[in-house]
Amino acid sequence: MTKKDKTIFSEPCRICGASDWDILYRGPIRLGKFGEYSKADHVVWKCSKCQSGFIARTRLNYELSDYREMVDGCDLPSHFYKLHDKEQADKLKMLGTENIRGKIIADVGCGAGSFLDIIKGLASKTIAVEPTKSFHHELRTKGHVTYSYCENALKE
């Protein structure tokens, strides 16, 4: 990492407040649907204290339906389930039920909550972190504690 890189990213860590960063990754990032990547390279920064990774804030507004429509083609929960429910069995197999049972599980960027839905009976609590507002009512109705961003969930 160059000195220039360090000065470009100077905001404090959104989790722990530290302001010393390393570069975790530099290159294209997924934009929208799986398999679609940015033309420009982006940097994923790693907090030197808590090891969390962040992409510097972009101009995309993740709260608006426009973003969800770009990602999945539609912002309705039912459309999200059609696209993503089938991926969940593989995720559960990879993680293993022993790593979920009795634990508090937060899914950051959970969409309409397909993964949280299948682990609800295993986890002691499920936390949905999803900026797309059009999914919040559905997530809360299913019993997931719902936040727009990680920083909103810090108290809990």
Ligand SMILES: [Zn+2]
């Ligand atoms: Zn941190």
